[in-house]
Amino acid sequence: MAAKPIRVLIVDDSASVRQTLTQILSHDPDIEVMAAASDPYVAARRIMDETPDVITLDVEMPHMDGITFLKKLMAQHPVPVVMCSSLTTDGSETLMQALEAGAVDIIVKPKIAAADALAESAVTICDVVKAAAKARPRPGGARKPARASAPCAEPAPKLTADAMLPPARRPAGAMAKTTEIVACIGASTGGTEALKDFLMALPANAPGIVIVQHMPEKFTAAFAKRLDGLCEVSVKEAEDGDPVLRGHVLIAPGGRHTLLERRGARYHVSVREGPLVSRHRPSVDVLFRSAARAAGPNAVGVIMTGMGDDGARGMLEMKQAGAFTIAQDEASCVVFGMPKEAINLGGVDRIVGLDDIAHQVLWAQARS
Structure with a gap:
């Protein structure tokens, strides 16, 4: 029996954006544009008749801005919301507020472009x-994660259960383990x-960190x-x-790949x-x-909440090269996709809740 398509409600004051999004989403057989x-206000009346699976929501609209509507929605009728924004630096701070208020992700408003880009x-x-x-x-609503100030207990035994680079080989000689640890995070x-919770739990002398977060x-x-x-x-x-x-901590810029070099x-x-x-x-894999x-x-790999398999093969290569690898557990993930794929490939040493990831990274630093 075929799975039901994902029903999407598009909320945007631009008729051209509504039309373009409808065309893009309708082209995918797994998605159906509900309205x-x-x-x-129009969206609220529509939701009273039928609850969508996902809402795409503009930020700047007449009568009520998207952030205000998002907060009301999360308080009264939580639905997964994707914020739809123009590609502007000025509006990016507002989008950060939207994510803190409960939006699950951000997309950039589609516009006419070259065929490949579109x-x-x-x-x-x-x-x-x-x-x-x-x-x-x-x-939404920030919480204060516990500060990870001491090394955690010995990790559990290891599980037994094409990117821009060729497969890695175990380092030797000059690549042997040193006292400096670098942590690479994918989400x-x-x-x-x-x-945010993970980084707020780290002390000022935490190891150097490079992060890939899928974001425009x-x-x-x-x-x-x-x-x-x-x-x-x-x-x-x-x-x-x-x-x-x-x-x-270095955050990979959206739209470009970030690699670690020595x-x-x-x-x-x-x-x-x-x-x-x-x-x-x-890409996390890169x-x-x-x-x-x-x-x-010398590396610690951490794969966190997210859909798909980006990072799974790369984490396996990290483990094979001698790195300590950590996956966020299902209970604390918004979407248990990327960690699950890494676990299934056998690339994960330790599966922990979000609140314990900082402790694991500091433990790896302390034992080096």
């Missing part, structure tokens, strides 16, 4: 909507809030800035050549153009595979 509304945009939009349909909507749907370009800079104001560690959007230093005893990042890898750019090659047993 399109020009403002939140097709790529359509892939991303459909993937985000499908991920949102599997998400468990959670009302997607639900990852913005999960990463321009929004990653605002995301990094927001985290920098909340955490003891320093957080910034990665730039080509940035060093990976203790107490510092020069002597120091690590730095390389930010590159390139095609979609595992349906994403930046980061993880580069970490396997550059850091080997």
